[in-house]
Amino acid sequence: MGLKLFKSVRREVVERHSLRTLFWECTLRCNLRCRHCGSDCRTDSELRDMPLEDFLHVLDTEVTPNVDPGRVLIIFSGGEVLVRDDLERAGQEVTKRGYKWGMVTNGMALTPKRFDALLKAGLRSVSVSFDGFEPIHNAIRQNPLSYERALAALRMISKSGIAYDAITCVTPELVPRLEEWNELLISEGITHWRIFSIFPAGRAKRDDKLHLSASDFRRVMEFIRKTRLENRINLSYACEGFLGGYESEVRDHFYMCAAGVNVASIRVNGDISGCTSVRANYTQGNIYTDSFWGVWQNRFDKFRNREWTKSDECKDCKVWQFCEGGGMHLRDDEGKLMYCHYRMLK
């Protein structure tokens, strides 16, 4: 009954398509080279960072006149956002315009001084990637210092009073140790935790060792379900895909891909798309050639009407009415589904 009700709520949400989250992919440079990176980031990206002024111009001329800024969250994402030395100014500028903003970081370059400067610039929310015990995290992140820097960042953030969570990309090595990992997070005072698993995009596509087997995946779901019942830490599974019987057990909400519905992104080259996890080419326009608001209001058909996903294995699937073909990030350039969470649990 809950699923059916939510389905009709979703229909109305899609019809309204109110912009609630705007990603700004402000850089593709990164100080790590993670094995699972969906963006394929490099230390020195071939693409230049987008000038802050360009982003602000879009906000001022296209977004702010059409939304209530207090209801839109702007997320600075990358790459690694902290490699930009004008992040404080960017934060200040969007805060002045009435927006809340947050960032996703690996924590490597988050010194106390920098964090304080970002808080003063209005930082309201942070997510830190934290992928498991030191050897696991460092091997995934391909850097021997990454674990201690991420932990230090989380310790600092958790005491600041802003919204935050640790994001763990669960790999096969971590699955048998999830209980221990949970205890470590709790002992470090971390209160909010989000788990996701690898999906085959970017660098992760080429690294089979990162992918969970069906039994591992079910084990992760069981772990999340149990941990949420214990209620010692606020744990959720990310918005990855429809989870059948685990819907409502492992997240605070039913599955919905909000990309292009409530979520838009402005990529580093100006491309306008749904959320930044969508790496295949579903670009709807470009801020340098199109009106952002015009694109948001009049395009995004593929994101808002997912009937086109009803093909191949989804064609006769009985749960399509609830999952609508899974997340847009799980579709390749040809529209084919690369990974089905529901199938993994069957």
Added chain:
Amino acid sequence: MNMKWKIALLTLLGFSTAACCNTKKLSKSEDAKPDNVESETEDPRIMLMYGVPFPDGQIVRPVEDAETVKPEEEGVPFPDGSVAHPITDEEAEKRLEEIKSEIAAKEAQEAQKEQNE
């Protein structure tokens, strides 16, 4: 059934998606926005893949003229002190091997230390 009722029903069913929806009607003072500005019902907050949690409540600290703190090194900070440069797949593989060796050596050292104790 309108959206408000559906959300209320979902709340009764115990789904916090509904609880985090806000059907607040704008007050007159908040009504100053032009007509085309969307308002009224807030949509369910979906926790995204890489997004950040939606903050609630008031601004934690007032916005100040923040001092820009440059990354510690010129360009991209890198722990071994090297100058930032594009990494090829071969270099990345080599680096991964180095990290694995470092971790193995550290673990062996710790095991040895424990044994000695």
